Amino acid sequence: MSQLPTHTVDKPKGRGKKVFNRVLILVILAAIYVWAFAGVEEFEIKETAGQISKAIFDGIIHPDWAFVNEEEGLIFGLIDTLAISILGTFISAILTIPFGFWAASRRDKSGFFVTGLGRFVLSFIRVFPEVVLAIIFIKAVGPGSFAGVLALGLHSIGMLGKLFAEEVEAIDHGPREALIATGANRIQVLVYSVLPQVLPGFISYTLYRFELNVRGASILGIIGAGGIGAPLIFALTSRNWPRVGVILLGIIVLVSAIDLISGYLRKKIV
Amino acid sequence: MSQPPKKTIPKPPTRIKHYLTAAIVLALLVLSYIQTGSSFMDLITNRDQMASLVIDMFPPDWAYFENIIEPMLETIRMAVIGTTFGAIISVPVILLCANNVNRIPWISYPARFVLNLIRTVPELLLAAIFVAIFGLGMIPGIFALTIFSVGIIAKLTYESVEGIDKGPMEAMTAVGANKVQWITFAIIPQAAAYFVSYVLYTFEVNIRAAAILGLVGAGGIGLYYDSNLGFLNYPRVNTLIIATLAVVLIIDFVSNKLREKLL
Numbered sequence: 001m002s003q004l005p006t007h008t009v010d011k012p013k014g015r016g017k018k019v020f021n022r023v024l025i026l027v028i029l030a031a032i033y034v035w036a037f038a039g040v041e042e043f044e045i046k047e048t049a050g051q052i053s054k055a056i057f058d059g060i061i062h063p064d065w066a067f068v069n070e071e072e073g074l075i076f077g078l079i080d081t082l083a084i085s086i087l088g089t090f091i092s093a094i095l096t097i098p099f100g101f102w103a104a105s106r107r108d109k110s111g112f113f114v115t116g117l118g119r120f121v122l123s124f125i126r127v128f129p130e131v132v133l134a135i136i137f138i139k140a141v142g143p144g145s146f147a148g149v150l151a152l153g154l155h156s157i158g159m160l161g162k163l164f165a166e167e168v169e170a171i172d173h174g175p176r177e178a179l180i181a182t183g184a185n186r187i188q189v190l191v192y193s194v195l196p197q198v199l200p201g202f203i204s205y206t207l208y209r210f211e212l213n214v215r216g217a218s219i220l221g222i223i224g225a226g227g228i229g230a231p232l233i234f235a236l237t238s239r240n241w242p243r244v245g246v247i248l249l250g251i252i253v254l255v256s257a258i259d260l261i262s263g264y265l266r267k268k269i270v
Numbered sequence: 271m272s273q274p275p276k277k278t279i280p281k282p283p284t285r286i287k288h289y290l291t292a293a294i295v296l297a298l299l300v301l302s303y304i305q306t307g308s309s310f311m312d313l314i315t316n317r318d319q320m321a322s323l324v325i326d327m328f329p330p331d332w333a334y335f336e337n338i339i340e341p342m343l344e345t346i347r348m349a350v351i352g353t354t355f356g357a358i359i360s361v362p363v364i365l366l367c368a369n370n371v372n373r374i375p376w377i378s379y380p381a382r383f384v385l386n387l388i389r390t391v392p393e394l395l396l397a398a399i400f401v402a403i404f405g406l407g408m409i410p411g412i413f414a415l416t417i418f419s420v421g422i423i424a425k426l427t428y429e430s431v432e433g434i435d436k437g438p439m440e441a442m443t444a445v446g447a448n449k450v451q452w453i454t455f456a457i458i459p460q461a462a463a464y465f466v467s468y469v470l471y472t473f474e475v476n477i478r479a480a481a482i483l484g485l486v487g488a489g490g491i492g493l494y495y496d497s498n499l500g501f502l503n504y505p506r507v508n509t510l511i512i513a514t515l516a517v518v519l520i521i522d523f524v525s526n527k528l529r530e531k532l533l
Contacts, residue, residue: 036350039343041407052403083302090299123522127515129482131394135499140320141313145306150313219394223485226306233486236398244399248391255390 052239059241060248067231067246074250077221077228082254084145084220084227085213088152093206096157100164100202118165126158130216134225145226152213152220160209167201168194204270207262214258218251323504330512331505338494338513345490346517348411348483349476355412356419357469360427363420364465367428370439371457382428389421393479397488411488415476422472423465430464431457467532470525477521481514 068074103118134151141147175193184192221229228247235243302308365371366381393414400410438456447455484492491514498506 032350033354036347039347040351040412041409046405049403056399056402080305083305086298087302087306087308123519124515127478127518128511129478131482131485132495132511135495136323139323140316146308146312149306149308215390215392219392222394222398232395233398236402239402248395251392251395252387252390256386259386259390 055239055241056244059243060245062242063246063249064240064242065246067243068250072231074228074231074246077231077247078250078254080145081214081217081221081227081229082258084148084217084225085152085210087149088217089156089206089210089213091149091153092156092160092209093202095153096160096164097202099157099161100168100198103161103165104168105165106169118161122158122161122165124158125154125161128155128158130155131220131223134220135223138224143224143226148217148220148225148227151225152216155216156209156213159212160205163205164198164202167198167205170201171197200269204266207266207269211255211259211262214255218255326504327508329505330508331503332509334506334509335513338491338510341484341491341494342513342517344408345480345484345492346477346521348408348415348490349473349480352412352415352480353419353469353473353476355416356472357423357465359416359420360423363424364428364431364461365453365457367424368431370432370434370436371453385421385424388417389425391417393418394482394486397483398486401487406487406489408489411480411483411490414483414488415480418479419472419476422475423468426468426471427461427465430468431461434460463532467529470529470532474518474522474525477518481518 070076099118099122103115103122105115130151133155134147137147137150141150171194175197176189179189179193217227217229218232219229221227221231222233224230228251232244232247232251235241235247363381363385367378367385369375369378372378372381396417397410397414400413404410404413434457438460439452442452442456480490480492482492482495484490484494485496487493491510495507495510498504498510
């Protein structure tokens with residue numbers, strides 16, 4: 001009787017490599033964690049921690065309502081915060097438009113100078129924290145809300161520019177080509193084919209950035225650049241917890257309200 | 271012979287709404303300009319001061335690099351640990367918030383509300399509060415970054431979880447899986463890639479956040495910004511800026527590459 005042919009099933013290829021990769025990732029992660037946790041200072045909870053937490057909690061439950069209507073009080077601080085973010089966002093939106101076109105990759109003439117450099121400049125701007133920018137502007141124009149406006153205006157360009165560039169990259173080239181075919185000049189092409197396509201996106205992203213800037217503006221006061229941050233840091237350092245509580249509530253209400261309004265507007269636009 | 275239908279040009283749609291919007295925006299801008307006491311003349315008249323500030327920054331104080339390596343590493347450590355704890359805490363929060371996992375509205379809506387509240391508090395403010403509780407150092411920074419990370423990771427992931435394919439979930443229900451099996455085999459395989467990608471993104475954000483937490487005494491490189499700017503030592507400030515820039519760019523690059531591979 002002839003022997004039946006034996007079939008051997010090959011092991012699925014690439015499995016060893018996959019396992020090896022997984023093990024490698026795990027080892028790297030473990031190394032990172034060992035390194036990270038080894039550097040943490042000893043964690044000891046001070047005896048006062050409990051009392052202070054309780055005091056903060058008490059303060060948040062029983063806010064210092066009298067601060068709301070004071071001169072230079074909560075309302076004033078929140079309006080100042082809002083004003084800083086409105087003006088800062090507007091400045092950055094205007095300044096970002098050329099950056100957005102600069103950093104967008106184009107079919108015809110993308111290269112180092114048109115796209116690459118623009119992207120690098122934008123990530124360079126993004127790296128500077130707004131607080132550090134605010135410190136630098138304070139040196140230039142003095143402490144106050146205007147330094148905050150400039151800091152937000154400059155910092156926001158980094159993120160907005162990236163989003164604007166993506167919007168420009170996504171446009172439909174048909175209308176542009178049609179206009180060129182009818183002999184429109186460059187400005188007419190821009191106004192009648194490019195801008196109508198990118199504007200809704202630009203406005204929507206600007207509103208989104210505005211939401212972030214309201215949060216940003218509420219802490220700028222910590223280093224003296226206007227807004228609600230200044231009374232907040234005073235209250236924190238003087239351990240006036242009821243006042244911290246009322247300011248915290250104020251920030252939460254303001255930010256939530258702006259998020260709601262801006263979210264509604266963005267839904268309508270896009 | 272019948273009259274040819276009259277051709278009328280339709281009136282262009284009314285533009286009052288646009289004008290009104292423009293007027294409101296303009297009014298807001300003018301009011302903001304007055305409220306903040308902005309003056310672009312100041313900016314122009316003070317341009318020499320700005321220029322001299324920038325000139326003072328060069329050349330950077332390269333010798334200072336040695337002193338800031340340790341706080342820089344501390345900043346990265348804070349971001350790593352804060353992001354990790356944030357990711358761990360996010361998991362139950364995501365399961366509570368996603369309305370295709372947790373079908374009980376009176377739990378998922380309050381959970382989302384709390385999540386939104388957390389996201390409204392800026393990280394520097396969280397750090398300032400934790401510094402008051404735990405004293406100066408890395409610990410308050412880690413706590414602040416943990417809470418801040420939960421806000422970002424949980425929000426982004428639960429929205430992705432709500433968009434996953436229903437098929438596997440229905441299949442698991444059909445074979446009689448219990449809730450744990452249901453989550454392990456229907457949700458996690460679909461959501462894991464998103465989750466890891468968002469954790470990496472949050473890590474990038476946290477590196478930037480950790481770099482400034484020192485301003486309120488919560489450890490990391492921020493403290494050095496504060497002291498050097500206080501002493502008007504601009505070459506050193508420049509060194510700090512260059513070091514931060516380098517670290518952020520490297521971590522962004524690595525994290526972006528990893529995320530591209532994941533999704």
